[in-house]
Amino acid sequence: MATLTAAEVRHIAKLARLQLSDEEVTKFATELTSILSYIDTLREVDTAGIEPTAQVTGAVHRLREDALRAGPLADPDALLSTSPLPIVDHQIQTPSAHG
């Protein structure tokens, strides 16, 4: 069974875009190890030939009609207004993606 090291916890946090404090890294290393060790009981189940379930009610992909709706669900400017960042020309100005 996997025991998560501090370095692994930091790597997962990086993938998840979380910045963890040193205390959080220590705490999560212990907690995630104990959760993963519990989850490992799933390995004992023989699932050869069993199809995975992604959804349960037998629904199939359906396309909606390719037509305009009567109106927008919400006003685009109202949707923009919930952003904490500056709005410039109906667009959200974010920090630079290039650092």
Next chain:
Amino acid sequence: MLHTLTLAEALRKLRAKEVSATELTQACIDRIDSVDGTLNAVVYKNFDSALEEAKKFDDNFDTSKPLGGIPYLAKDVFCEAGVPTTACSNMLRSKDYRPPFDSTTTKRLKEAGAISLGKANTDEFTMGGSTETSCYGVTRNPWDSSRVAGGSSGGSAAAIAADECLFALGTDTGGSIRQPAAYCGCTGLKVTYGRTSRFGVMSMASSLDTIGVLTKTVEDAAVLLRLMAGKDPLDGTTSDAPVPNYPSLLTGSMEGMTIGLPQEYFTEGMDPEVRQAVRDAAKTFEEMGATVIDVSLPHTRYGVATYYVLCPSEVSSNMARYDGIRYGHTEQASSLIAYYEAIRSAGFGPEVKRRIMIGTYALSAGYFDAYYRQAQKIRTLVRQDFDAALRQADFLLAPVTPTPAFAIGAHANDPVHMYLEDALTVPISLAGVPGLAIPCGLTTRQLPIGMQLIGKHFDEATILRAGHAYQQATQWHTRKPGLGG
């Protein structure tokens, strides 16, 4: 005492002009003012708007509206245009996110004339079983304020048990309606996946999330489901299966019904009072003409582990949207990646971070097949268990939880033990079948005991009929906590 009315009673009195919507709404507001300081079930109070809506109903008296004049609370994940909706998370609280649109459910309720009183407490983004992860603090159990109300729809359940509103909306992903209903002694309906629309409700785990209600009676749940169920073009997973007239199917009869008792749900490790109360309820059903048989759900013991792979995996994906761009708070940062990290680290609490971390790990390169794929396959086995058991019986009967409500803080440092509290609710969620939680007893310490009636896909009618028949024959649903007033 108007706040103690059931939804069905209140509708009759409103239409007979024995009470006004204003009186009913004011009674609920007064009740919240008197008991919620202790309970902390309500996190946003929209009272001025509620009283305005009530006055409008009284002035126009439009009886064509099926819920005209009925005050309710929505769990704090249902978007209502212009009303703060924060998922009880600092991620959205610090700027009080006010969505510019309505969830399909609150929109349908508004069109039906229901009056929104505000928002009910929940675990942060519905992740938890006790409301202890809410940024507004824990909701206390109306029966014992040192205990949790359950979760994640703990605010909704406590509000119903304490008569703060006539009904409340909840969400159930792994037990989040049924478990708090059991802990607080009220009725809670988790629908078949796809029976009700998820549009406009903040997602936790999209293949498991369902939208349902917490009520004082099964009859009330039937009235509401008829209005809430059905196809929604805005949620592609909603079913176009016909929506029955649920209230008209509440015949009170159990004749000819077969009930299955899943043996794995009555184990030695459980609280004996809980086990006995549900066995007694089975006996009551038998006396009413039903046949009770033993059935088996052999993969029950893998339910929690399966759920705690699938749910966090979907959480890690759904929570990606909280990046401080379209909503939430802002932080100073030199680059976009640093900005995301700063926002998410400050905004999310420990349980949300924990689930994002588990899910990110389970979905990461090299682990996907061992965790996520394997869990999806076991989900198939769990579903097959229910299919087989529900071929032998019209519905299954089981306890909702292994124990009554636990003490606040009892599982604070032990996430695995906290997750094991969900052992009897998550398999139903994995199978996507409906579950109706109703009170069936009190422990010697006067804590509510809940049982769940588990039905076939899209057959809410049968469990509502049986639950209603039980409530006609027994009085457990009328027992109230000693809060005074």
